Amino acid sequence: GAVVSQHPSRVICKSGTSVKIECRSLDFQATTMFWYRQFPKKSLMLMATSNEGSKATYEQGVEKDKFLINHASLTLSTLTVTSAHPEDSSFYICSARARTVNQPQHFGDGTRLSIL
Amino acid sequence: QKEVEQDPGPLSVPEGAIVSLNCTYSNSAFQYFMWYRQYSRKGPELLMYTYSSGNKEDGRFTAQVDKSSKYISLFIRDSQPSDSATYLCASYDGGVTGGFKTIFGAGTRLFVKA
Numbered sequence: 001g002a003v004v005s006q007h008p009s010r011v012i013c014k015s016g017t018s019v020k021i022e023c024r025s026l027d028f029q030a031t032t033m034f035w036y037r038q039f040p041k042k043s044l045m046l047m048a049t050s051n052e053g054s055k056a057t058y059e060q061g062v063e064k065d066k067f068l069i070n071h072a073s074l075t076l077s078t079l080t081v082t083s084a085h086p087e088d089s090s091f092y093i094c095s096a097r098a099r100t101v102n103q104p105q106h107f108g109d110g111t112r113l114s115i116l
Numbered sequence: 117q118k119e120v121e122q123d124p125g126p127l128s129v130p131e132g133a134i135v136s137l138n139c140t141y142s143n144s145a146f147q148y149f150m151w152y153r154q155y156s157r158k159g160p161e162l163l164m165y166t167y168s169s170g171n172k173e174d175g176r177f178t179a180q181v182d183k184s185s186k187y188i189s190l191f192i193r194d195s196q197p198s199d200s201a202t203y204l205c206a207s208y209d210g211g212v213t214g215g216f217k218t219i220f221g222a223g224t225r226l227f228v229k230a
Contacts, residue, residue: 091157102148104148107160110158
């Protein structure tokens, strides 16, 4: 099956630090990648959608300058949380969809980010 | 009204029970329907992927779509404690209206008691 690898799985860092999270599709080429945020016992909240080689489309209320997304290749997207603060602490999950028409999204295992 | 509605539960059943999880949707353009399972502190895992109306079976899992009533279901037979997780339904229109955006339900938390 389609595998999406997300790294790191856990990050604990000081306030003001920038944190980069990587998302890779291991056995398929992902035309589109998605970044979600999830609070405890809550559903997925889509932050942004990125297509390879173009700028990400952010959902309303998501700060572009705070959450930088790069989708440089068909197998790699990164999310950088810039100058992170405690309120940015959350579970971040990436997802990828293959370039083949009408394929479902596959998810990474998430990154638990804790800002002290 | 949300495009995909799902009762968050929790739903608690004894081991061996048949579990029925359900969602309703409002967008008649939706053609593709998915069920994901999410364990605590993990990303969602794709369980079932179906196109249009009908049934699809995979082991103990059966996905059912009724487009006339805009109702999607997931049945789990012989439920096991390891099935305890949050189950998310999802759908998208496959580009019919220009959108490939997947819409997710809120997720139903399932507990299977040994």
